[in-house]
Amino acid sequence: MVTPVALYLVYDSGSRPKPGEISLAHNGILFLDELAEFDRKALDVLREPLETGRISISRAARQAEFPARFQLVAAMNPCPQGYDCDLGPHCRCTPEQRRRHRGRISAPLLDRIDLSIEVPRLPRDVLMDPGPPPESTEQVRSRVAACRDRQLARQGKLNAALSGREAEGICTLAPAHQQLLETAMDRFRLSARAYHRILRVARTLADMDGAPRIEAHHLMEALSYRAMDRWRASEA
Ligand SMILES: [Zn+2]
Structure with missing residues (x-):
């Protein structure tokens, strides 16, 4: 599980705050794979930089503020067993398990995501024959x-x-x-x-x-x- 500290800031050996992943992604893309595996509190802190493009953290009388204007891209499985299951014929997750899994992304965070799409697994014949080449x-x-x-x-x-x-x-x-x-x-x-x-x-x-x-x-x-x-x- 990724801790808030690694996402938002890290401390060097002199315990000075240094920019974390979201600031390293400033003016670029922050890709969070397996979004549902992140600590829910850590994800909720993303709301501030998604709105303001900055992250400010005060801890132990220290205040740190870093730029964090990034494009958030994230991926997650639709149900908790992920690849083995993926809502296909082998999915044995209960509705409650699925609900809890998806509920890890809070409504306020979801509100700040412009586009979310389901990507069904491609049947093998479609994978093997991708059709005409896409635009360059x-x-x-x-x-x-x-x-x-x-x-x-x-x-x-x-x-x-x-x-x-x-x-x-x-x-x-x-x-x-x-x-x-x-x-x-x-x-x-x-x-x-x-x-x-x-x-x-x-x-x-x-x-x-x-x-x-x-x-x-x-x-x-x-x-x-x-x-x-x-x-x-x-x-x-
Ligand atoms: Zn499942």
Whole structure:
């Protein structure tokens, strides 16, 4: 189990605080594999840097603050026995075991994750025959760069940096789409924070398309990236 200290800061031999993993990932990617294996309290401390891009810790009359603006990427198994089971025909986990496993990721942390998807294990024949080659990194890069340029031209910052209020002003929905989002909010019991995140993601998908407005399919796609909220709602 990874302790909070290793994630947030470490002490050198003179017990001076030094940056931990989240600060070493500043301006980069922090990848947490097997997220459910982390100490739940340690994960909850991630909320502050995910909001502010900084981590401050006071301990024994010492105060340490380090930059920590990272992109969080995490992976976990859907049930506690992991690879051997993976909800396939061999899954013998009880609903209670699954609920406890998934409950290790708190609702407030989940709220701060923009996209969560289920990745089913690929059947062997699909693995062996991956189909036509995907886009090259260079092609994807130019699409992403164009999308970022649209955001900077419109509002002087990226969609991810919009405050909740700014998101409501910029990521506007047609009335019918607003109704759709409100229905999803009730059904999956989403918070105001999740609401703003869905708006930003939908606006980003529209920007990827070069579309002036958020269309229904952008909103539906943004909602489809809330897999863990659906787990939570189905098990509540
Ligand atoms: Zn299982």
